[in-house]
Amino acid sequence: VSPGNTFIYHEDSNTELFQIRRVDLASTEITTVAGGPGGAVRPTPSPDGSKLAYVKRVRAESRLFVMNLATGEERMVYAELDPDMQETWAVHGFYPTMEWTPDSDAIVFWAKGKIFKLDLATEATTEIPFHVADTRKIYPPLRGTVEVAPETFATKMVRYPQPSPDGTSVVFESLGRLFIKRGESPPERLTRGDHEGFDYSPIYSPDGDSIYFLRWHDDSLTTLYRVRTRGGAPREMALSKGQYDDLAINADGTELLLRKRRGSDLLNPNFDNKPGIYLYDLASEQLSFLTDSGNNPHFGPEGRIYLQERNESAEGRGSSTAITQLVSVDRAGQDKRTVAEAEFASEMRLSPDGNYVAFINQFQLHVAARSQFGAGIDLDAAKPAFAVRRASKVGATYIAWSPDSESISWSVGAEFKTANINTLMNGDYATPATGNNLSMQVAHAIPNTAVALTNARVITMNDERAVIENATVLIKGNRIESIARGTAVPEDYTEIDLAGKTIMPGIIDAHAHGPYAGDDIIPQQNWNLLAHLALGVTTVHNPSSSAKSAFAAAEYARTDRILGPRIFSTGEIVYGAKSTSWAPIDNLDDALAHVRRLAAQGAISVKNYNQPRREQRQQVIEAARQEGLISVAEGGSLYQLDMSMIADGITGIEHNVPTLKMYDDVHQFWRQSGAGYTPTLVVTYGGLTSEDYFYQNTEVWKHPILSNFVPPSQLQARSVRRVTAPEEDYRDDDSAAAAKILMDAGIMVNIGAHGQREGLASHWEMWSFARGGFSPMEALATATINPARHLGMDKDIGSLEAGKLADLVIVDANPLDDIRNTDRISHVMINGRLYRAGDLSEEVTGTATLSPFHWQTTPQGAIR
Incomplete structure (x- = not known):
């Protein structure tokens, strides 16, 4: 701010890299003072208001300029500044602060790791000597030991776990194969024989007799199969060529839901005409198009179909207008209704009876009683107003409801956990300390050569x-x-x-x-x-x-x-900015929950990513230390x-x-x-x-x-x-x-x-x-x-x-x-x-x- 509070000088990044503009506080008129090729940053007006010092690029070099504000004349007075930060986002400024002497005849500035005084009349510089002897408390960096290729290892990243309708078994994918765990018995392979391709997205039929699943092959893309729960050779079912996921089944076992993905260079850019959500009739083995939006489709009461949609904001990640919505459509894909929304939810799923909404927010599973809110309620904003219960402690992936809606399951790594809904919603609830362990001990590949x-x-x-x-x-x-x-x-x-x-x-x-x-x-x-x-x-x-x-x-x-x-x-970053990846840290327990989730999934390290406060970053480091992981910093x-x-x-x-x-x-x-x-x-x-x-x-x-x-x-x-x-x-x-x-x-x-x-x-x-x-x-x-x-x-x-x-x-x-x-x-x-x-x-x-x-x-x- 210039003397007398007449003008405010500030950077503007809209044109010419950066400009210095002047605001007349009386008239609010804004005029450009300095800019052009090389930009202009760190505006520093002299005490008498006659001059403006600033940093400007001349080709690739940062140099110190002074402008006569009466005439507009620019003058380069020092050519050996350190590089400015115009080509980064410069949260803490583009160059270290400089200052005029009280008589407006000299400038004191930093360059080359030293402090200099420049006499404006002669342009002579004098080093101002300084020496600081200091001690700082520091902690040794986290170090660990990773066994890169043990002869055997325990699988951790179990995917797509789904409980049987009677709750006695769990089917899941690991290593591209489907396994089923019955009671306390070890997991056993579901499909017989060796085959090309990777199995995924299994679901039980309502009677528990069969399992439907998808199989990926780089050439044939997604194929649909049915296999008996007791195991054996699966039967391939008709499915037009494409990339599909998000398999779901209705309550009477007559229809499936699938999502057809857009192609990509990683998998295949072709065979992606008309992506979206499809109904699949099991009797005729025919697909019918439902809607072009949404993911995570599932059947609900009254014949309606429920989808998850993410409405991103033009204002960027973290904007309050970017929300995840649970919506429903009729069987023609029409009559869209908003059921619930949550700003940062990554997954939402309605219970089969329609009475509860489960959602994963900030990597934790929450459940809300639908009877207590109207259509389209914001579950984040409504938390103080009615019962939204947190079911998980360490983290959650893969939400699964029981057919009677009396229990909900989720996984973290290889642990599959289940909570009783009545106990959860009545408040007398503790997250299960342990779950059904779906891990398997497998051999690391070693050639016999x-x-x-x-x-x-x-x-x-x-x-x-x-x-x-x-x-x-x-x-x-x-x-x-x-x-x-x-x-x-x-x-x-x-x-x-x-x-x-x-x-x-x-x-x-x-x-x-x-x-x-x-x-x-x-x-x-x-x-x-x-x-x-x-x-x-x-x-x-x-x-x-x-x-x-x-x-x-x-x-x-x-x-x-x-x-x-x-x-x-590291898996997902421990992220300090608001988004569906936000991992808020308010205490060490929060940090431990995130770190333990990642460790359970297979992490050897934790990415400490832009947590805004220092104690938050310290808590992430301490949590990693306690869990035996290293922590790298964004x-x-x-x-x-x-x-x-x-x-x-x-x-x-x-x-x-x-x-x-x-x-x-x-x-x-x-x-x-x-x-x-x-x-x-x-x-x-x-x-x-x-x-x-x-x-x-x-x-x-x-x-x-x-x-x-x-x-x-x-x-x-x-x-x-x-x-x-x-x-x-x-x-x-x-x-x-x-x-x-x-x-x-x-x-x-x-x-x-x-x-x-x-x-x-x-x-x-x-x-x-x-x-x-x-x-x-x-x-x-x-x-x-x-x-x-x-x-x-x-x-x-x-x-x-x-x-x-x-x-x-x-x-x-x-x-x-x-x-x-x-x-x-x-x-x-x-x-x-x-x-x-x-x-x-x-x-x-x-x-x-x-x-x-x-x-x-x-x-x-x-x-x-």
Whole structure:
């Protein structure tokens, strides 16, 4: 505010990046004072009101300007500011505050980690020396140990559990197969024989004699089956080709409901004409269209059909006008009526008798008595007014009512719990401490093979960073037996001569978003995962995913049901913003509930994501500590938030610190904490990214490996017509240079490709670290041993040593000579199985091959 409260100066982001505008407080007239190319931020009027200091970009550099407010003359007075934050969201300002001296003759400002005074008349700068000796209370970062590939493991992400009508049995999906658990007996396989495809969405017939279910196959898409509850061979029923889910049955067992999905590149973009909700007559096996909106369809009283709809707001996530509604339609799909709504509900389901509405809100199951409210009531707003009861304590997925509406069931991980409605609604209720455990102990896939890789250069990435020339690597099953030079190959080992090639550890992507399913339908061949594997990524850690798909896909991969990298994840983020993913934290018990839910589903880590208050973030970290999980932080382009979470014991910061430059105070602080750093250079805050750089400087769409696995519609749309910019506009190397100082101080710096370009972006991360000053060996460490230690997996992966898992990459040229050789991949080995990178056909250890992808059988497949 200028002297005399005459004008207010503020930033405006609507035009020219940012402008400084002036508001006349008397007339309310608004005029632009500064802006244009390079923007204008941090307006600071002089005490006498005659001048305005501000920060402006000149090309890629931030510089200090002063304007004579009487004449409008602009004058650059200092050219060596640190980068401003005009290209981030700058919640805490675009540049540190500056101030005029009282006589309006000089400006005091911050730059290069120091404080300067600039005399306006001479433009001479004088450093104002200062030194702060301080101590801060910090907590050691959470660290854990993950057994990457135990010989057996307990399944956790049980999906689609449904109780039998009499409540004595539960049918569910695990590992792409249907199982049934009868009473206290162990689960048993429902369908006999081996078959291609993955089963899902089972439901009991009302008499309990049969189970209807869907089966996914990448070629035939969804098929509908019926099988007797006692087991046996299922009978396929007529169903037009398409992608279906959300199976439901009516009370007399004569009709089904299904939802037909829109196509997608992950599953198949075709056969999606007229998506929506359909009725299926079991006698004639004919579909009839009902409505084009909604999901989670189910039958209700008076012959009406109930659907869940999510009305998103144009105002964005968290807006009060974005709501989930439970609606009903007649059998013609008409006469839509709103039954209930809840702002942040992720699932809503009416009881069969129509007297109760169950809904999952903030990951917990709630039940409301319908008799106490009128049509269209907002269940969130009405909670104080009438009985809305919380049934779950730790979390809930997969709501299931009993046919008589007297009980409701849900699951969390492998536990299936049931509550009596009368007890729940009368207030004398305690959440069941335990439930029906649907977990099974299954074997991790281990090949029965013995292989000797000979005459190769081996970059071990061990503590000594040893490089062994002409080495022999003996591998038995899925683990390395020995690595040495001159080792004789035992008679029972198959020798593979790798003369002229280099072996490095499999790449570990510490921040790897990506799809595992389409609305929980897991494809047999996930081209995204396969592209990662073909490009040498053998382990991914996803710090924000759907638990239902990520943890299920992880279990599929461990048992060779799908091919791809090893999958680890946080599941859903512990999110501080209002949305259907909101996880409000008001105390440690709230945090423990969210963390325990994720752990039960299969999480090894927790994503501490933008909880607004520091004690909330601390409670998430403490809950993770108590449950034995690590916790990674969404950096959020918020410097202060990053520093506070480092102090509070976070395992590591995800995304780069937005200031781009850090100084010795931060280096000392961070070093003494030991928290890790995954700056995700491919999406660097503060300017153009690593991804932008390599799109500009390489022909990505022609990559000999990537182009075999990614649909042209996905690959070419982003990579062919590229935006170009001068070198100085790119900020990935600046962020990498800041990370280099941290790594030199002992901080574990990791790659995190953010899911940007399937597998190739992991190499871009390494190459950008090299652009920022990392040696090739240091860059390799960010993709191998560093993330292994960061995630607690270094006993099994991250380096090539005896006893560790046989996850490795064979390249045609030495990355230590040129880090850009990392993607010249000949073969990839994961879990002891060897695959040719170009098409992932298995060699020596087996004969498996991939089927053609959906686009490879169409004209699109010829586009390269």
